[in-house]
Amino acid sequence: MIKSLLHASPTLIIAGCLTVGLFGLDNAHADEPLFIAKPLTQPGEFTTGIEGPACDRDGHIYAVNFARQGTIGRVTPAGVGEVFVSLPDKSVGNGIRFDKQGAMYVADYVGHNVLRVDMKTRAISVFAHHDEMSQPNDLAIGPDGVLYASDPNWPKKTGQLWRIDRDGNVTRLAAEMGTTNGIEVSPDGKTLYVNESAQRNVWAFRIDGAELKDKRLVKQFPDHGFDGMRCDVDGNLYITRYGKGTVVKLSPAGDVLREIDVLGARPSNICFGGPDGRTAYVTEVEHTRLVQFRVDRPGVAWKR
Numbered sequence: 001m002i003k004s005l006l007h008a009s010p011t012l013i014i015a016g017c018l019t020v021g022l023f024g025l026d027n028a029h030a031d032e033p034l035f036i037a038k039p040l041t042q043p044g045e046f047t048t049g050i051e052g053p054a055c056d057r058d059g060h061i062y063a064v065n066f067a068r069q070g071t072i073g074r075v076t077p078a079g080v081g082e083v084f085v086s087l088p089d090k091s092v093g094n095g096i097r098f099d100k101q102g103a104m105y106v107a108d109y110v111g112h113n114v115l116r117v118d119m120k121t122r123a124i125s126v127f128a129h130h131d132e133m134s135q136p137n138d139l140a141i142g143p144d145g146v147l148y149a150s151d152p153n154w155p156k157k158t159g160q161l162w163r164i165d166r167d168g169n170v171t172r173l174a175a176e177m178g179t180t181n182g183i184e185v186s187p188d189g190k191t192l193y194v195n196e197s198a199q200r201n202v203w204a205f206r207i208d209g210a211e212l213k214d215k216r217l218v219k220q221f222p223d224h225g226f227d228g229m230r231c232d233v234d235g236n237l238y239i240t241r242y243g244k245g246t247v248v249k250l251s252p253a254g255d256v257l258r259e260i261d262v263l264g265a266r267p268s269n270i271c272f273g274g275p276d277g278r279t280a281y282v283t284e285v286e287h288t289r290l291v292q293f294r295v296d297r298p299g300v301a302w303k304r
Helices: 002-006 010-031
Strands: 046-055 061-066 071-075 081-086 093-098 104-108 113-117 124-129 139-141 147-153 158-164 170-177 180-185 191-196 201-208 211-220 229-231 237-241 246-250 256-261 267-273 279-284 289-294
Touching (some): 046 104, 061 081, 093 139, 104 139, 139 180, 158 191, 170 211, 180 229, 180 237, 229 267, 237 267
Parallel strands (some): 046 093, 046 267
Antiparallel strands (some): 046 061, 104 113, 158 170, 180 191, 191 201, 229 237, 237 246
């Protein structure tokens, strides 16, 4: 191929080199071992409040509490981090999600708000608020742009679920649950998954307009807590096992498909990104860092 390019036009040579480069990147990813974690950032770059990872279209990873509480950090795929924004007043973020237009939404558990961040201007505004929230903890977003928030009351070991419409209107969907934590919408937008940390349950609801119906138990685990979770494009759930130091891959039917060691006892959340959506990024509290591992199928957020 190189010999033939020597006799080609400059335009063809450039195009050919780009093609080689792109295929080289794809092959490099293809050769990487799957489900083997390695550090992305150095210990101590985040606080123990590290949480809420989410990737933008350019492959940057965002997570809360970089360098100090009340910030959102931005990390390159090479692991170089910086403070992207500092949240106003005494707000502290937890879950982060992006919509299809690229706007960022942040669960502010101190202010009982869901914040919106304009990614171009970095301006921060209150998108949604409800006084009856204990806290918006983690966020999920459906293919229609509707947000869902888990809302645990840790001292009472109870929890609620909330729906936040595209206009910021807030509706309580469920009350009197266990400690609701990780939350996700299935690839087809028809199922809402939520886990309960203290009770170690994973539940599924059928989304019926602005209501949740047909609650069913997907899986109950005998030990260790849960935290954030995300779906891949096949509907499998990747759930952080807080205290066990793993991420479990769970089928929609509740079968454990595998468990991945994430190099620290307290993984708090997970997202998918990379050029093909097949790199999982995990926020890990014990070493206050991001770790990463390759997976076999893309995350649903990358597809959307």
